[in-house]
Amino acid sequence: MFRSELAQQLRVDSVRASTAAGSGHPTSSMSAADLMAVLLDGHLRLDFSRPDHPANDHLIFSKGHASPLQYAAFKAVGAVEDDELLTFRAFGSRLEGHPTPVLPWVDVATGSLGQGLPVGVGLALAGKRLDRLPYRVWVLCGDSEMAEGSVWEALEHAGHEQLDNLIALVDVNRLGQTGPTMHGWDLSSYAARAQAAGWRTLEIDGHDLDEIESALAEAERGDGRPVMILAATQKGKGVAEVADKPGFHGKPLAHAEEAIAELGGLRDLRVKPVAPEDAAPHAFDTGNTGLPAYEEGTELATRKAYGQALAALGDRRGDVVAMDGEVSNSTFAELFRDAHPDRYFEMYIAEQQLIAAAVGMQVRGWCAFASTFAAFLSRAYDFVRMAAISRADLRLMGSHAGVAIGEDGPSQMALEDLAAFRAVHGSTVLYPCDANQTAHLVAAMADQPGISYLRTSRGAMPVIYPPDEEFPIGGAKVVRDGADVTLVGAGVTLHEALKAADLLAHEGIGARVIDLYSVKPVDTATLRQAAKETAGLVTAEDHWPEGGLGEAVLSALAEDPVPVRRLAVHEMPGSGKPAELLGQARIDATAIAEKARELVP
Amino acid sequence: MFRSELAQQLRVDSVRASTAAGSGHPTSSMSAADLMAVLLDGHLRLDFSRPDHPANDHLIFSKGHASPLQYAAFKAVGAVEDDELLTFRAFGSRLEGHPTPVLPWVDVATGSLGQGLPVGVGLALAGKRLDRLPYRVWVLCGDSEMAEGSVWEALEHAGHEQLDNLIALVDVNRLGQTGPTMHGWDLSSYAARAQAAGWRTLEIDGHDLDEIESALAEAERGDGRPVMILAATQKGKGVAEVADKPGFHGKPLAHAEEAIAELGGLRDLRVKPVAPEDAAPHAFDTGNTGLPAYEEGTELATRKAYGQALAALGDRRGDVVAMDGEVSNSTFAELFRDAHPDRYFEMYIAEQQLIAAAVGMQVRGWCAFASTFAAFLSRAYDFVRMAAISRADLRLMGSHAGVAIGEDGPSQMALEDLAAFRAVHGSTVLYPCDANQTAHLVAAMADQPGISYLRTSRGAMPVIYPPDEEFPIGGAKVVRDGADVTLVGAGVTLHEALKAADLLAHEGIGARVIDLYSVKPVDTATLRQAAKETAGLVTAEDHWPEGGLGEAVLSALAEDPVPVRRLAVHEMPGSGKPAELLGQARIDATAIAEKARELVP
Structure with missing residues (x-):
């Protein structure tokens, strides 16, 4: 009754x-x-x-x-x-x-x-x-x-x-x-x-x-x-x-x-649900492993640095858990799996369930990292959108970004991920170019509220930062100084920008190079200073022209603008070697240098 | 053997x-x-x-x-x-x-x-x-x-x-x-x-x-x-x-x-598959129904104009087919269903299959329109990404965009769709503000190669264009002239921009109002002319700040920039009346006028 x-x-x-x-x-x-x-x-x-x-x-x-x-x-x-x-x-x-x-x-x-x-x-x-x-x-x-x-x-x-x-x-x-x-x-x-x-x-x-x-x-x-x-x-x-x-x-x-x-009119019944038993959640043992450190000049893929950093972080923090969409030998989430099997979850090729699992675990306070190819995170975009409305703290890693992956072709190339993740409420979008930077950003993500996304690359890239360099979220690095023109890149294009600066130096052009590893939030101060002190900015990104690094830069400068020349992927790529595809897309050093010359008076 | x-x-x-x-x-x-x-x-x-x-x-x-x-x-x-x-x-x-x-x-x-x-x-x-x-x-x-x-x-x-x-x-x-x-x-x-x-x-x-x-x-x-x-x-x-x-x-x-x-070494066998029988595909009967025409000043939701235009188009063109994700009474795809039941497909609440069905049908040359709430198209983002690699011609309609939907709350509000669809290779992104414009754009989509996306609104909006006005893809309309400042909107914010222009006119400020109904490709010439002839631009969009209308404008002006003030949705909305939410998000006429005043010397 x-x-x-x-x-x-x-x-x-x-x-x-x-x-x-x-x-x-x-x-x-x-x-x-x-x-x-x-x-x-x-x-x-x-x-x-x-x-x-x-x-x-x-x-x-x-x-x-x-x-x-x-x-x-x-x-x-x-x-x-x-x-x-x-x-x-x-x-x-x-x-x-x-x-x-x-x-x-x-x-x-x-x-x-x-x-x-x-x-x-x-x-x-x-x-x-x-x-x-x-x-x-x-x-x-x-x-x-x-x-x-x-x-x-x-x-x-x-x-x-x-x-x-x-x-x-x-x-x-x-x-x-x-x-x-x-x-x-x-x-x-x-x-x-x-x-x-x-x-x-x-x-x-x-x-x-x-x-x-x-x-x-x-x-x-x-x-x-x-x-x-x-x-x-x-x-x-x-x-x-x-x-x-x-x-x-x-x-x-x-x-x-x-x-x-x-329906029988108004009622004002009260019901008291059964009380849960008094019990405390399990806590995992922790250790003292520090972040991995890489020697400058060595080469490593940022996806591998992700796996190594995550495994180390999992030792220091018992609340860190990880999961992957059956590509953990590509994302190197397998390094976490091998180190912390109790806290690793194989989600098979089901990206919606992958993200949903991470959302469910963070409800209970677990610090969840989910990884797959960046291209395949698009499969779960509605889940990420809803996770933002859920005020979820979520760490996502997408590997194999951009044409730089090479031979596998466009189905495996994320070229819209920066746009998609920037357009998530309260999100953080990070794009490292070397292993030490990756390690620091992985650690920072663990403490970052909201949805943070780390874009990593397939190929090995040289380590350009010392292990103790700090990379605050929302920051940028001026990796080379110069007063004539500014080159802005991140990930693979940061290395191309550095090569372009070398080319320009031979011609007597001083190019400032900015590593925009934090695509959102973006370091407006560093960009504005460059805008003020140089003739203009060239942005280069391994991404479609819309919504990515280039537009993040334009947004930062919108109210006080300077000329910006933007390089991005405009045509549908096919297969090929990474260098061939970077060249074809005109986001390599040659293309960056060419755009820079247009800006120098 | x-x-x-x-x-x-x-x-x-x-x-x-x-x-x-x-x-x-x-x-x-x-x-x-x-x-x-x-x-x-x-x-x-x-x-x-x-x-x-x-x-x-x-x-x-x-x-x-x-x-x-x-x-x-x-x-x-x-x-x-x-x-x-x-x-x-x-x-x-x-x-x-x-x-x-x-x-x-x-x-x-x-x-x-x-x-x-x-x-x-x-x-x-x-x-x-x-x-x-x-x-x-x-x-x-x-x-x-x-x-x-x-x-x-x-x-x-x-x-x-x-x-x-x-x-x-x-x-x-x-x-x-x-x-x-x-x-x-x-x-x-x-x-x-x-x-x-x-x-x-x-x-x-x-x-x-x-x-x-x-x-x-x-x-x-x-x-x-x-x-x-x-x-x-x-x-x-x-x-x-x-x-x-x-x-x-x-x-x-x-x-x-x-x-x-x-494996037995190289071979050079040839096999001849069975020949298909000689047969021609079915063709549907067509009629002479013209596009619907709406009287200026009347009010209609653009989602309803979509359904009416699509039903009319389906009469003229036998190759047009439509499908929906079980919300056809909200998207008004039901008007097509009722007029052309043989060419309508109920895909239930399965957005991935919805898009995939449209992709499959266009392989055979059918002109497929797929619709659901714009927010739920995000469920099929990977399918849209792959459709672009498939060189598919696809017409997508997302209804109920933005905070302007009101009471249903953020889970039903598309606030990232412009960014997501702009970042699809070769895409077209359209955002009409009245019924006549909607009808013309629906017809244009049928002839548009690649993936075209139409963003429609839940609430009724006044018809501001005559029925014979033309709206080329890639164009924009200067709906009000003015030499002091430029206001750029689309959809619901176009109407807010018009109201803002009225407010400013009372203060002696002449505001040019641009209807950026084609968010991609964008009408660079009209925007540059406004940049040259007025003190700056204010953009307003019912969308997160990233990757949408505002950044489309910045991109158009990147190489020859002028100050742009951008209004967009910054905080997570809740429920409320459309006007309350537009006001809270500061994308209404009041907010637009305020930003415009900052730009006028």
Whole structure:
């Protein structure tokens, strides 16, 4: 009786919140209200007064548009008051249209479908292998979002990793935004897919409180398999005008008063979830390994320096964890894997799950580094976008950037990554040119809030900095002084710029060379000083012309501009030797020197 | 005997090509050589001398790193000579590290795993529902790439659409780049997943030519289900030094001479694939509907104008097809669906498959428009990146851009899309501010090569242009003249800029207002003229500060710069009314006028 009353309250409050807002998704909330009522009353082990309790269960609304239900649940547990509930979607309210971590009980932002379950995999992995705590991860999924490939990546991984602390509640209300889903109420079609991936499945009537109780209790009896509860529900359940009818997605009810009456009117029930047990997370042993140091003049690929630095950092810091998309012998994440196997995660060729796992682990405070080819991080761009909305601290490494990779051809060349990552809110974009710089930047990333991205190169490059040189995020290095013209590069083009400066020196032209290793934030002061003291700037980047290093420089100088000549990759490259492709793209020393001459009076 | 000899030739030529190149993936080629030999000899119906033959079968190497095998096959059918084969991966060669359509028999670029099968779904849909021709689509998949969610999106769709003209050959060699795959040689684990999605599966020994023959013949007897042939193979099959051993991924063989001898030495067999039947593709009836015209001063959302224009265009042009990611009542692609149901495809919430379907259809010359929320196109960014390498002509529409959407919150706001799409090679980025402009740009996109992106807005905006105004791609409109300062906007900020110009006019400041509807290519001449004739430019965009309209303007002026003040979204927005969020982001008329005053002497 209490649970059915609670469920009706969740429905009523979902209706009230969306009516107050004038928008939102009440019918998508009403279908899952019974599931939520039973979960809150006896199954979810979460102390809402201590959202950072390490042993708390986690509850993710992968169907983030059911935010009215989530907020109604927060009210039912006493975390949110009724007057705040009615600020839903209002300017300045914490109760945003889709949930975000501005609310302390929301781990990650959702609203882009198919992301909650892969993030749940990351949290469940953290529970099993890092925190080593018995918390469970409950993920409320919609049936429409099961069409997202990322959901199937999550199914594969959870099954493979035997995450029986992960429970997906799938609200099969059969109606998407525009019409019926592919599978309607055919629960067995979902079950067959999940079972094939190693999941245990339970098919229930999602409005039968006893069936829900049995399923949740059964799910809690872990048997080494993740659990998917497939609940047949009605969208808009409880209000005849809208129940199981198309055309009511994402709309407040037309007759809210009558609907609330039909649902039995207002209630003010409170439910107290089970308290989590008192337990502390596991801590890994640490050592005193310093950052690797490289002798000037030796040659090493920055991707290899990444692996070496990360392995060393992992020794000093027990909170550092790493994962890779089945290319760890290319990114050299394998060096971390070999040094710290307990803190390494093989995510196979599933970049969305790779990023989502890192997002899930950082929810629990782990300092997660994720790596793959820079080109393939584009596969997870929506996950990175959402991670920024989740206020996630995330460290990404993309290797094999640009035409400089050579023979593998354009499918493996990241040429848009600087633009894509610069356009992530609050991001940091780093692009080292030598091994010592790489090591320092890897260490800096561990302490950097938000999403930081390190672009590394395939080929070996000479070490030009001493091991004790410092590289603050937001800084730049004047690696050669000169008063006539300024050359700006980073990574492989920094070395080309240095060669260009040599060429120009022979002609009596003094070229200043700036290493713009921090593409975002950018060192405006150093650039402006160069703008003031030389005739102009030449930028060179192994990237398309848009959104990368060149435009970062233009932005820094926008209000007080000087002439800037920009070199970047303009034509679609093919295969070839790195030097051939740098030359063809006109981002090599010859091209840089030529542009520089145009600027010298 | 011929087939086994042919298979050995394919292996030998894969070894020779990668040895000549000094890089490449011979072992990944050798595992699939028997599959390819049987396919070429009697099953593939493809006239290599007429790559544009409408009834040709299609062959996609989803495991693009097996390019040596693909090129060896092209040699075996006489399409490529031996001396060209040995230019593999050399600078200027058509035989790039991973296949691209610079070769006429390659439909799409591969090399980013998990894309070939979803593109194959698009081609198979075209065969069934557009061309209405009996061609088959053969996709060679690797087992590692089955971990990609996009593969499962393809499985879902192909099963749902009953594409029995689609045949996936999965080369289960059990070894990925760094180690064993998740499922090894457990063919049944793949079969269970595919069967759950409605596929017919056949499990075979991938080195038994009779089993392969039976499977291909069986697959050709369509029964309404797509077919997955799961072939257990050995990576490096045929050469004991590398066969079924880890550590040899992506490396030429160390002892190529001995390997070739072990494989029976050089051969020069030729195989002639079956000729396709002579048949012409279906053509849809057309009418004379003109573009919709809107009266100045009326209000309409540009997303709605998109749907109306696309429906009209579809009447005039029978080659126009459309698809959407289950939000067609928001993007108004539903207007096309209702007008042209035969040419509309519901792709559900699977954005990777959405883009891949469009890519597949344009291979056959269909003019494909794909739409969803602009924010969710980021889910398919890698597919768009690869589409550019595929030289695909693709029309994308992203709705609900920017903070101007209001209450739904940041997960639904595209704020990085201009940056992401500008950084796609050869792309066109359009951002209309009224309904007539939208209609003209939709029509222009149909004739535009490469990838064009239309950013539309959620809210209604006033029509400011007459219906007969023209909007060339690469142009801009001076919508208000003025000699003191220039305001540059597009979409919602164009209207704010007009209001700002009104505010400034009251103060005696003459503001020129430029509508930068073509963000890429950008109208450098109009911007430079404004730079010359006014004190400076203010740009305003409903987008993060990086890579969007502001930086497009800076790039246009880079070599001959003037002061530019840029307004963009700097802080993470929440929910609220559009006007509240535009004000908070300081991209509204008030903020624009304020910035403009800073520039006026």
